[in-house]
Amino acid sequence: MDTRERYQQLKQEINFHLHRYHVLDSPIISDVEYDRLLEELKALESNHPDWVSPDSPTQRAGAAPADRFDKLRHPRPILSLANAFGADDARAWYERICKLDDRVERAKFTVEPKIDGLSVVLHYRDGVFVQGATRGDGEVGEEITANLRTVRAIPLKIPVQAMVDEPQTVNNAQLSMFERPSSTVQGLPSKLVVRGEVFINNKDFEALNIKLAEVGEKTYLNPRNTAAGSLRQLDPALTAQRPLTILVYQVVYWENDAAGGAQTFKLPTSQWELLQWLKALGFPVTDVARRFDSLEEAIVYTETWDKGRDALGYEADGMVIKLDDLSLAAELGFVGKDPRGAIAFKFPAREVTTRLKEIGVAVGRTGVLTPFAVLEAVEIGGVVVERATLHNFDYIAEKDIRPGDRVLIKRAGEVIPYVIGPVLDARTGAEQPYQPPQACPACGQPVEHFEGEVAWFCVNAACPAQLIRNVEHFVSKGAMDINGLGIKIVEQLIAEGLVRDVADLYALTKESLLALEGFADKRAEKLLEAIAASRAQPLNRLIAALGIHGVGEVMANDLSRVFPDLDALSKASADDLQAIEGVGPNIAESLVDWFVREANQSLLARLKSAGVWPSGGDPSLATRRSAVLSGMTFVVTGTLPTLSRDDVKEYIEQHGGKVIDSVSKKTSYLVLGENPGSKHDKALSLGVPVIGENDLRKMCGE
Numbered sequence: 202m203d204t205r206e207r208y209q210q211l212k213q214e215i216n217f218h219l220h221r222y223h224v225l226d227s228p229i230i231s232d233v234e235y236d237r238l239l240e241e242l243k244a245l246e247s248n249h250p251d252w253v254s255p256d257s258p259t260q261r262a263g264a265a266p267a268d269r270f271d272k273l274r275h276p277r278p279i280l281s282l283a284n285a286f287g288a289d290d291a292r293a294w295y296e297r298i299c300k301l302d303d304r305v306e307r308a309k310f311t312v313e314p315k316i317d318g319l320s321v322v323l324h325y326r327d328g329v330f331v332q333g334a335t336r337g338d339g340e341v342g343e344e345i346t347a348n349l350r351t352v353r354a355i356p357l358k359i360p361v362q363a364m365v366d367e368p369q370t371v372n373n374a375q376l377s378m379f380e381r382p383s384s385t386v387q388g389l390p391s392k393l394v395v396r397g398e399v400f401i402n403n404k405d406f407e408a409l410n411i412k413l414a415e416v417g418e419k420t421y422l423n424p425r426n427t428a429a430g431s432l433r434q435l436d437p438a439l440t441a442q443r444p445l446t447i448l449v450y451q452v453v454y455w456e457n458d459a460a461g462g463a464q465t466f467k468l469p470t471s472q473w474e475l476l477q478w479l480k481a482l483g484f485p486v487t488d489v490a491r492r493f494d495s496l497e498e499a500i501v502y503t504e505t506w507d508k509g510r511d512a513l514g515y516e517a518d519g520m521v522i523k524l525d526d527l528s529l530a531a532e533l534g535f536v537g538k539d540p541r542g543a544i545a546f547k548f549p550a551r552e553v554t555t556r557l558k559e560i561g562v563a564v565g566r567t568g569v570l571t572p573f574a575v576l577e578a579v580e581i582g583g584v585v586v587e588r589a590t591l592h593n594f595d596y597i598a599e600k601d602i603r604p605g606d607r608v609l610i611k612r613a614g615e616v617i618p619y620v621i622g623p624v625l626d627a628r629t630g631a632e633q634p635y636q637p638p639q640a641c642p643a644c645g646q647p648v649e650h651f652e653g654e655v656a657w658f659c660v661n662a663a664c665p666a667q668l669i670r671n672v673e674h675f676v677s678k679g680a681m682d683i684n685g686l687g688i689k690i691v692e693q694l695i696a697e698g699l700v701r702d703v704a705d706l707y708a709l710t711k712e713s714l715l716a717l718e719g720f721a722d723k724r725a726e727k728l729l730e731a732i733a734a735s736r737a738q739p740l741n742r743l744i745a746a747l748g749i750h751g752v753g754e755v756m757a758n759d760l761s762r763v764f765p766d767l768d769a770l771s772k773a774s775a776d777d778l779q780a781i782e783g784v785g786p787n788i789a790e791s792l793v794d795w796f797v798r799e800a801n802q803s804l805l806a807r808l809k810s811a812g813v814w815p816s817g818g819d820p821s822l823a824t825r826r827s828a829v830l831s832g833m834t835f836v837v838t839g840t841l842p843t844l845s846r847d848d849v850k851e852y853i854e855q856h857g858g859k860v861i862d863s864v865s866k867k868t869s870y871l872v873l874g875e876n877p878g879s880k881h882d883k884a885l886s887l888g889v890p891v892i893g894e895n896d897l898r899k900m901c902g903e
């Protein structure tokens with residue numbers, strides 16, 4: 202083979218691998234092999250600069266920055282879409298077009314994701330990508346060819362072909378698996394103009410932001426704005442650094458001139474076939490498009506994606522329901538810029554902007570100070586939002602979120618709404634950077650910061666803001682387990698001044714309880730009994746109940762095995778504590794810090810005189826290894842590979858889980874062995890997740 206032939210082959214080979222990687226998501230060579238091919242191509246091009254053609258992979262980057270973008274007139278108007286907000290809107294659209302043409306009643310529909318990106322128009326001349334533009338006003342766009350070339354999912358030459366000759370980079374076995382898109386394509390017009398949406402996949406967007414944060418640069422707000430900004434960079438080298446990709450969904454225009462093109466060429470007549478054809482040419486096309494015989498089926502499909510939209514991997518703001526018959530769609534014409542033959546079925550918005558009135562600070566049970574956004578009320582997906590999380594003070598600083606800012610809010614699924622960041626363009630100049638509080642907003646005591654943690658803490662156990670949650674935690678199931686003390690009663694007890702710290706619980710009398718709303722004899726007696734009974738709780742529970750920062754159930758259990766009572770624990774030095782397995786410097790410091798405080802010492806004294814002074818932990822927990830399974834229930838069926846019935850029960854209990862006999866909807870997991878009984882069927886029918894012994898061990902960190 203002469204070098205010229207080798208050059209042609211290399212171009213084709215590299216474009217083929219780019220397609221495998223960026224469009225099909227299934228590369229067949231490693232990055233190293235790819236780089237080697239590219240190096241070979243570059244070497245040939247530097248020896249023969251006159252060979253370089255626009256479809257060479259080296260032409261993707263490297264164009265010089267522009268001063269401004271030229272205008273490019275689209276060969277046909279680039280239309281928009283009318284919106285439907287729900288199934289009824291979609292049905293109304295259908296009825297409207299049924300009246301215009303009775304063929305609509307028998308029509309099929311193709312449903313595709315409505316990608317939240319940027320519409321672009323790509324021009325191919327004899328299969329070579331020659332020009333590309335933004336949508337602009339729909340008539341004229343900005344010519345951004347150099348930038349679009351850097352998007353590797355955009356084929357520079359179509360059809361993307363498999364290698365003609367024996368490829369040198371893959372063996373024959375792999376070759377037989379090759380898709381040969383070229384063979385399925387019946388011709389190509391000499392001019393072809395397609396339209397697609399440029400965007401950034403969510404995982405690439407997150408990775409990009411992590412990378413930017415690592416080098417101390419500003420992170421981006423959302424994938425769409427980032428994609429838009431990147432495409433309109435005057436320097437293509439900057440565009441090339443952004444993980445842009447594209448999905449193509451429309452042929453805007455085609456033409457055969459006298460000289461070339463397949464003269465018998467016929468464009469597919471349905472949207473569904475058009476998508477297959479585009480895909481066969483090597484264009485990236487959505488793989489979740491479906492064709493349906495009725496609008497109702499199309500609606501059902503659309504609604505499943507509304508719920509599952511996160512699984513798409515990119516931001517979609519709805520699904521597009523399109524009449525499948527392209528000539529019928531074209532005949533229906535358009536209203537303004539919206540074609541009648543398609544409708545955007547919008548998902549409820551997940552991102553909106555509103556004004557950040559102020560930054561509030563809440564104090565949690567453990568004293569952690571959490572900033573939150575107080576917003577001008579705004580609706581997101583049918584819910585009015587006035588508060589949103591700001592995560593922590595580092596987040597506010599990193600995003601430079603300032604009171605008074607216009608901010609972007611996101612509310613996705615069940616996730617609590619959070620502030621993504623400020624809309625910098627909306628700043629007036631009056632907004633001042635935010636300073637975290639130096640004192641607890643509830644008790645005025647200075648706040649503290651523990652090494653290695655993001656949070657700021659109020660460490661005053663008598664802090665009124667912490668009291669409700671402190672008491673709630675003290676009485677909770679995993680702690681002193683006092684039945685009948687719900688949050689409402691705790692609030693009342695505190696509001697009436699009956700409880701100023703948890704030791705006061707043990708001084709409650711029947712009279713004082715009867716004075717509270719909703720208490721009669723029986724209820725008061727029962728509560729007092731439950732409180733009294735909690736004196737018998739073992740030491741580990743009392744330690745956990747104190748709510749010391751970093752000391753949960755497992756740690757409390759470990760401590761209760763070393764220290765006979767709270768006197769001994771309170772005298773332990775940081776070194777003594779660190780000698781215990783699992784206790785690091787932070788927890789040791791936090792314990793010492795807690796016991797040294799006067800308010801906490803007096804609390805201990807009062808607990809002691811109230812008779813709440815257990816010695817020794819719960820002996821049944823002596824072998825407890827972790828609490829990873831706590832709150833979970835397991836049913837075991839069949840013979841497990843290594844654990845006997847008793848062993849597996851013990852194993853689960855050692856990790857805080859519970860084993861029960863029969864499967865119900867509430868069962869967390871069914872552990873399945875060989876020759877299972879009917880429990881397996883029951884678990885399947887109730888949708889209870891089924892795991893094996895290995896999965897169980899993995900859950901426990903083995």
Ligand code: IVH
Pocket residue numbers: 280281282313314315316317318319320398450451521540543545
């Ligand atoms: S079809 C005649 N299909 O949504 C064709 N548009 O709100 C009209 N979009 O301007 C467009 N994904 O930028 C179509 N699968 C898809 C789309 C899609 C995203 C964008 C497009 C359009 C906007 C309308």
